[in-house]
Amino acid sequence: MVNKKGRSSGGMTMKDVESKTMDVFRSVLSLPVAMSWEALVYNEYPGWDSVAHMSIVAKLEESFDCMLDMQDVLDMSSFQKAVSIMGKYSG
Amino acid sequence: MDRLGLSGRVAIVSGSSRGIGLAIAKRLAEHGAAVVLNGLRDEGSLRDRADEISKAYAVRVIPVIADVSTDAGAQSLVRSAYSEFRRLDIMVNNAGVLRDSLIGMIGSDDIDETLRINLRSVITGTQAASRLMLRNKSGSIVNIASIIGRFGNKGQLVYGASKAGVIGATYSAAKELAPSGIRVNAIAPGFIDTDMVRSINEDVFAERIRSIAMGRIGSPEDIADAALFFASDLSRYVTGQVLGVDGGMLI
Numbered sequence A: 001m002v003n004k005k006g007r008s009s010g011g012m013t014m015k016d017v018e019s020k021t022m023d024v025f026r027s028v029l030s031l032p033v034a035m036s037w038e039a040l041v042y043n044e045y046p047g048w049d050s051v052a053h054m055s056i057v058a059k060l061e062e063s064f065d066c067m068l069d070m071q072d073v074l075d076m077s078s079f080q081k082a083v084s085i086m087g088k089y090s091g
Numbered sequence B: 001m002d003r004l005g006l007s008g009r010v011a012i013v014s015g016s017s018r019g020i021g022l023a024i025a026k027r028l029a030e031h032g033a034a035v036v037l038n039g040l041r042d043e044g045s046l047r048d049r050a051d052e053i054s055k056a057y058a059v060r061v062i063p064v065i066a067d068v069s070t071d072a073g074a075q076s077l078v079r080s081a082y083s084e085f086r087r088l089d090i091m092v093n094n095a096g097v098l099r100d101s102l103i104g105m106i107g108s109d110d111i112d113e114t115l116r117i118n119l120r121s122v123i124t125g126t127q128a129a130s131r132l133m134l135r136n137k138s139g140s141i142v143n144i145a146s147i148i149g150r151f152g153n154k155g156q157l158v159y160g161a162s163k164a165g166v167i168g169a170t171y172s173a174a175k176e177l178a179p180s181g182i183r184v185n186a187i188a189p190g191f192i193d194t195d196m197v198r199s200i201n202e203d204v205f206a207e208r209i210r211s212i213a214m215g216r217i218g219s220p221e222d223i224a225d226a227a228l229f230f231a232s233d234l235s236r237y238v239t240g241q242v243l244g245v246d247g248g249m250l251i
Helices: A014-029 A050-064 A070-075 A079-089 B019-030 B043-057 B071-085 B108-134 B147-151 B157-180 B202-210 B220-231
Strands: B010-013 B034-039 B061-065 B090-093 B139-144 B182-189 B242-245
Touching: A014 A050, A014 A079, A050 A079, A050 B108, A070 A079, A070 B108, B010 B019, B010 B071, B019 B034, B019 B043, B019 B090, B019 B220, B034 B043, B034 B071, B043 B061, B061 B071, B071 B108, B090 B108, B090 B220, B108 B139, B108 B157, B108 B182, B139 B157, B139 B220, B147 B157, B147 B182, B147 B242, B157 B182, B182 B220, B220 B242
Parallel strands: B010 B034, B010 B090, B034 B061, B090 B139, B139 B182, B182 B242
Antiparallel strands: none
């Protein structure tokens, strides 16, 4: 959950969550340094297919030291959505 | 030399409060794996079993009550391994039920329940376990199918269908997970001495024994040894296989 100050329930700021999530996406999808994060959408962005999705999920779980609910795995349809989901698990 | 490579590894065995599941859990613990023991109810008894195994083999064994036929239960079982050990190397999808009925007498609740417990739990267990295994790019998933799932038997339409489904799930998961270093295999037990078969009448029992070339009922330990092979590094180049452990039973 994210409160009014932009902190996730575990105390990380959403900026931290976003940055950590970016690192994961960068490493799994080999993203360029400069890019439009809004364009990062599942099954639309080149390379983000179902196989890559599972690698992203595994890396996110490792990075945030958590296990995602199946529904969250399925709901992670864009980078922005991923940040919002990971906000629930940051702690 | 530890050729089995189980020391320090973590295993989940679903439905391991008794019978085949318990024998598998013990066998894996005997060879050095930490084990998550799972049952549907009776937490006290499951904890006692876990303590016994832990003392006998000097490995960590934790009891987890979870209904693996539900999505939440399957997830919580894997989550327990994660919380306790931060890794998962072996997943044995063993939980199952046996309900015999002639085709005209099968109730719809029995169909749903058998498929949910025997097949759906394997699918959701594989989903949850493989995600944790993906982190290390290695792992072994062992599904307990049945000789009935391979060859069928009268009075076992739903059970046979559920176990055939387990075999199909094994083949597909093996293909999908092999590039990630995760192996998926199945064991198809024949006539095994468990609570499931003790209720059958004497004549049927004798007939079943006559159909086994080796002339004896199998023991849970016979299955556990096959599971040990699939769980261990001895089968490091084996995936997508169904191993009949049935003493040469003919159906």
